[in-house]
Amino acid sequence: xxxxxxxxxxxxxxxxxxxxxxxxxxxxxxxxxxxxxxxxxxxxxxxxxxxxxxxxxxxxxxxxxxxxxxxxxxxxxxxxxxxxxxxxxxxxxxxxxxxxxxxxxxxxxxxxxxxxxxxxxxxxxxxxxxxxxxxxxxxxxxxxxxxxxxxxxxxxxxxxxxxxxxxxxxxxxxxxxxxxxxxxxxxxxxxxxxxxxxxxxxxxxxxxxxxxxxxxxxxxxxxxxxxxxxxxxxxxxxxxxxxxxxxxxxxxxxxxxxxxxxxxxxxxxxxxxxxxxxxxxxxxxxxxxxxxxxxxxxxxxxxxxxxxxxxxxxxxxxxxxxxxxxxxxxxxxxxxxxxxxxxxxxxxxxxxxxxxxxxxxxxxxxxxxxxxxxxxxxxxxxxxx
Amino acid sequence: xxxxxxxxxxxxxxxxxxxxxxxxxxxxxxxxxxxxxxxxxxxxxxxxxxxxxxxxxxxxxxxxxxxxxxxxxxxxxxxxxxxxxxxxxxxxxxxxxxxxxxxxxxxxxxxxxxxxxxxxxxxxxxxxxxxxxxxxxxxxxxxxxxxxxxxxxxxxxxxxxxxxxxxxxxxxxxxxxxxxxxxxxxxxxxxxxxxxxxxxxx
Numbered sequence: 001x002x003x004x005x006x007x008x009x010x011x012x013x014x015x016x017x018x019x020x021x022x023x024x025x026x027x028x029x030x031x032x033x034x035x036x037x038x039x040x041x042x043x044x045x046x047x048x049x050x051x052x053x054x055x056x057x058x059x060x061x062x063x064x065x066x067x068x069x070x071x072x073x074x075x076x077x078x079x080x081x082x083x084x085x086x087x088x089x090x091x092x093x094x095x096x097x098x099x100x101x102x103x104x105x106x107x108x109x110x111x112x113x114x115x116x117x118x119x120x121x122x123x124x125x126x127x128x129x130x131x132x133x134x135x136x137x138x139x140x141x142x143x144x145x146x147x148x149x150x151x152x153x154x155x156x157x158x159x160x161x162x163x164x165x166x167x168x169x170x171x172x173x174x175x176x177x178x179x180x181x182x183x184x185x186x187x188x189x190x191x192x193x194x195x196x197x198x199x200x201x202x203x204x205x206x207x208x209x210x211x212x213x214x215x216x217x218x219x220x221x222x223x224x225x226x227x228x229x230x231x232x233x234x235x236x237x238x239x240x241x242x243x244x245x246x247x248x249x250x251x252x253x254x255x256x257x258x259x260x261x262x263x264x265x266x267x268x269x270x271x272x273x274x275x276x277x278x279x280x281x282x283x284x285x286x287x288x289x290x291x292x293x294x295x296x297x298x299x300x301x302x303x304x305x306x307x308x309x310x311x312x313x314x315x316x317x318x319x320x321x322x323x324x325x326x327x328x329x330x331x332x333x334x335x336x337x338x339x340x341x342x343x344x345x346x347x348x349x350x351x352x353x354x355x356x357x358x359x360x361x362x363x364x365x366x367x368x369x370x371x372x373x374x375x376x377x378x379x380x381x382x383x384x385x
Numbered sequence: 386x387x388x389x390x391x392x393x394x395x396x397x398x399x400x401x402x403x404x405x406x407x408x409x410x411x412x413x414x415x416x417x418x419x420x421x422x423x424x425x426x427x428x429x430x431x432x433x434x435x436x437x438x439x440x441x442x443x444x445x446x447x448x449x450x451x452x453x454x455x456x457x458x459x460x461x462x463x464x465x466x467x468x469x470x471x472x473x474x475x476x477x478x479x480x481x482x483x484x485x486x487x488x489x490x491x492x493x494x495x496x497x498x499x500x501x502x503x504x505x506x507x508x509x510x511x512x513x514x515x516x517x518x519x520x521x522x523x524x525x526x527x528x529x530x531x532x533x534x535x536x537x538x539x540x541x542x543x544x545x546x547x548x549x550x551x552x553x554x555x556x557x558x559x560x561x562x563x564x565x566x567x568x569x570x571x572x573x574x575x576x577x578x579x580x581x582x583x584x585x586x587x
Contacts, residue, residue, distance in 0.1 A: 318446075334455075334463055337453060337463050338462075338463040338464075338465075341433070341453075341463055341464060341465070341468070342465060342468070344409070344431065346451055347451055347453075348445075348446050348450075348451055348452050348453070349452075349453045349454055349455075350442060350446075350454045351454045351455065353439075367439055367443075370443055371443065371446065374443060374446055374447045375446060377447075378447070378449055
């Protein structure tokens with residue numbers, strides 16, 4: 001049996017893209033009880049919204065993602081958007097068919113209102129005063145963006161990891177507003193071990209002398225060391241032991257020097273990733289993203305019964321997990337599958353054999369992409385405008 | 386299109402005859418999804434498949450069939466007790482290791498169970514065995530060295546298995562070349578089809 005390739009045409013880039021900003025003047029009440037008096041969401045779109053607005057797909061990002069999903073801002077950009085291998089003409093998420101939306105979540109540091117934004121009441125950066133957000137808050141704000149774009153019902157919400165939790169939350173909170181959820185390398189909540197990694201990452205940031213209780217903007221500094229360590233820790237957990245072994249093994253950069261410099265290639269990699277991230281990401285955003293991960297637990301109000309939590313869901317589901325992903329293991333996806341089966345919902349589940357660990361959901365593995373391509377190909381949308 | 390498949394897969398038509406219209410059906414080891422697709426179009430069943438193989442899984446999903454990728458030997462705990470009208474194991478029994486465990490799981494999940502398998506007691510198989518070679522036939526198309534089959538059995542063997550495991554055989558049909566066989570089925574039958582249920586509690 002050969003794999004079916006509904007599109008045999010050459011994959012293309014979405015090309016040069018530009019971000020847009022939606023301003024929301026109405027206050028947003030958050031799950032914590034805090035109220036954001038007004039807020040911006042920065043987003044990008046690819047493809048054309050069709051006449052009956054039935055072809056919109058929202059992509060929810062994970063911990064460090066942004067609205068910049070595909071394409072480049074100018075021809076000289078070194079890298080395209082973070083999921084460019086998925087989104088574009090003739091790509092698995094085909095922009096000839098779908099109108100794709102990437103959004104930067106609230107609390108982010110790439111243009112949407114977040115801790116580094118100016119608090120309109122104090123005219124200072126929000127800093128420590130910016131509220132702690134939840135997956136539920138993000139999804140609520142994303143529905144406002146859908147309203148703003150005139151979209152009543154999304155063809156699909158797609159997300160990996162923390163993004164998958166948002167896709168799941170869409171189906172729970174707004175069952176009529178989407179037809180399909182693609183929940184990839186995700187879980188219905190975090191395990192204690194998984195939350196423990198987040199706690200270490202946050203402690204690295206909070207105990208950095210330049211954190212200043214979260215109000216470091218006023219001091220003209222950033223808790224770079226803490227954020228760097230947090231990111232290094234994250235990178236360890238996103239890869240499998242085998243993938244790290246294959247990528248670096250015990251390879252030395254040069255020779256053993258009996259020092260604490262980066263002598264092994266793995267150390268260079270982690271330091272490079274940590275430095276790069278610390279130079280471009282906001283520590284307060286990192287704290288809030290990890291907290292949103294910790295708090296998400298839709299089964300909590302139902303004594304841990306996820307099947308009851310999904311009682312109102314009517315979306316159709318595709319779930320994908322990766323064999324070597326130990327942060328969001330296949331067993332966690334099975335918990336969602338079971339709850340969907342208990343509710344007699346339409347669901348397919350694939351367990352992709354992959355060596356890359358959690359990072360595999362961003363890789364263009366041919367079988368993984370064939371799964372997404374075929375699933376998305378079968379989604380019905382109205383005529384093009 | 387898919388309804389016509391029953392013309393050359395008479396076992397599909399028989400299985401369809403054993404299912405309630407619009408029923409909830411689980412097909413274990415569903416292959417490329419041909420049976421579920423046929424049952425969906427002919428009986429409007431609510432179907433789910435379980436399949437381990439990547440290419441088969443993709444073929445099912447492309448047909449719009451709900452398919453869960455898992456190894457059915459690894460347990461079926463995703464499925465609740467008595468949550469399906471019928472659980473089907475179509476020509477897969479001979480390839481499973483934990484035969485008794487899987488049949489018991491099927492009876493736990495489904496109110497009724499359908500099992501079909503190639504009859505090792507079929508005279509052509511016996512004739513080849515007597516000639517000193519491992520049987521190869523339409524229903525047993527593999528050579529001894531590349532077969533996925535690990536637990537081949539005869540109709541007699543499976544009847545004994547059901548007695549020993551306290552499983553009620555509601556109905557048994559035996560086919561050869563798509564035709565029903567009633568005379569000496571364990572010798573003359575190529576494909577065995579069983580409708581099973583848990584023994585009613587006394």
